Amino acid sequence: MNFDEYVDRSVYPTLKWSKSFLAKYFGNEEAIPMSVADMDLKAPPAVIEQLQKRAAHRIYGYEYRPESYFAALIAWYQDRHGWQIERGQIEPSPSILSAIAILINQHSDEGDGVILQTPVFFEFRMAIKSSRRKVIKNPLKLVEGHYQMDFEDLERKAADPRNKVLILCSPHNPVGRVWSTAELAQVAEICRRHDVFVIADEVHGDFSFSPHRFVPYLKVAGGENGAACISPAKTFNISGIVNALTVIPDEEHRRRFHEFTQRYWVNKVNVFASAATEAAYKDGGAWLDALLAYLRGNVDFIRSYLHHNDIGISLIEPEGTFLAWLDFRELGLDAKALERFLSQDAQLALAPGYWFGREGAGFARMTIGCPRETVQRALDRLASATRRLRYGEGI
Numbered sequence: 538m539n540f541d542e543y544v545d546r547s548v549y550p551t552l553k554w555s556k557s558f559l560a561k562y563f564g565n566e567e568a569i570p571m572s573v574a575d576m577d578l579k580a581p582p583a584v585i586e587q588l589q590k591r592a593a594h595r596i597y598g599y600e601y602r603p604e605s606y607f608a609a610l611i612a613w614y615q616d617r618h619g620w621q622i623e624r625g626q627i628e629p630s631p632s633i634l635s636a637i638a639i640l641i642n643q644h645s646d647e648g649d650g651v652i653l654q655t656p657v658f659f660e661f662r663m664a665i666k667s668s669r670r671k672v673i674k675n676p677l678k679l680v681e682g683h684y685q686m687d688f689e690d691l692e693r694k695a696a697d698p699r700n701k702v703l704i705l706c707s708p709h710n711p712v713g714r715v716w717s718t719a720e721l722a723q724v725a726e727i728c729r730r731h732d733v734f735v736i737a738d739e740v741h742g743d744f745s746f747s748p749h750r751f752v753p754y755l756k757v758a759g760g761e762n763g764a765a766c767i768s769p770a771k772t773f774n775i776s777g778i779v780n781a782l783t784v785i786p787d788e789e790h791r792r793r794f795h796e797f798t799q800r801y802w803v804n805k806v807n808v809f810a811s812a813a814t815e816a817a818y819k820d821g822g823a824w825l826d827a828l829l830a831y832l833r834g835n836v837d838f839i840r841s842y843l844h845h846n847d848i849g850i851s852l853i854e855p856e857g858t859f860l861a862w863l864d865f866r867e868l869g870l871d872a873k874a875l876e877r878f879l880s881q882d883a884q885l886a887l888a889p890g891y892w893f894g895r896e897g898a899g900f901a902r903m904t905i906g907c908p909r910e911t912v913q914r915a916l917d918r919l920a921s922a923t924r925r926l927r928y929g930e931g932i
């Protein structure tokens with residue numbers, strides 16, 4: 538496990554690294570790609586071995602998901618998160634977002650409101666809009682460098698009978714919060730009282746930095762008005778091998794979800810996804826622990842760099858995820874000017890904060906699941922660009 542190793546991803550049509558993606562979204566093919574939330578790090582050896590073994594078999598016909606696949610997933614959640622998932626409550630889906638789109642459709646009607654805790658992963662908004670629902674914001678509050686939920690506002694939004702669903706991002710992309718049991722219990726209590734269905738997107742659930750610990754929403758809330766979307770995609774850096782699972786405790790909700798995936802045939806088994814997932818959950822634990830230590834090292838590196846170089850940028854301390862949410866407000870640039878500054882002056886492809894909602898303006902998200910050297914190069918570029926911005930070209 539050498540996370541410092543640089544692996545050239547440009548040899549494949551990698552979204553994050555492709556020149557066309559960099560040109561389209563950043564107007565700069567030379568920008569260091571740090572926007573997409575996948576990692577520039579090799580998958581666990583156990584996953585690679587299993588995929589090689591599966592490929593070597595040379596027949597890739599129809600398969601079913603074996604019980605050993607579900608057993609590996611259940612054991613992982615029990616061991617790492619103390620959550621006992623019932624086998625019968627799991628419904629597969631192609632991806633987290635497809636599950637979210639289905640759940641939005643099943644728990645609201647056109648024109649209804651879906652609550653988001655902004656700034657938040659921008660594709661939630663797209664999923665809501667393409668289902669012709671309304672985005673209802675329950676913005677997070679930033680209090681002394683720490684994001685918090687605004688429960689009074691959530692109470693008001695949940696009380697409106699037109700608002701039927703809340704998408705809970707746990708841990709939170711992009712701000713890096715790992716919600717506590719008390720916070721999740723409060724969300725559950727408010728949503729239960731107002732009959733708001735909670736879709737808990739827990740794709741980042743395996744990334745938390747001690748002493749913070751990820752708490753599965755359903756473990757706190759029980760099941761009657763919620764579902765959890767989980768997947769090995771982020772944890773083991775296999776998001777190109779699409780595969781997700783939805784835990785739906787309520788029998789009637791689950792039956793409807795199942796019927797939908799059958800009706801639209803979005804329940805096919807990808808043999809490589811099954812092989813990778815089972816291997817990862819069975820044998821990927823030590824690799825993940827090493828990765829978490831490395832990511833924590835990247836966070837420490839950023840903190841210390843920003844502390845020692847006064848460049849007007851600060852880090853919102855992440856409690857989890859492999860994303861760094863950087864605060865550029867001191868530079869005094871508006872959202873568009875900051876976007877230009879990052880992509881043109883600093884030559885970096887970071888996700889500008891306003892992509893996550895207006896509340897993200899003045900911030901940007903840097904994906905730090907990459908060798909530390911890439912993080913250092915990015916910070917060096919930021920440091921020179923901010924010096925030029927503040928003191929002019931002569932510096």
Ligand SMILES: Cc1ncc(COP(=O)(O)O)c(C=O)c1O
Binds near residue numbers: 631633658768
């Ligand atoms: C919070 C969150 N949910 C969902 C996704 C996408 O998951 P999938 O590719 O399985 O749809 C991402 C990817 O960045 C994410 O960060």
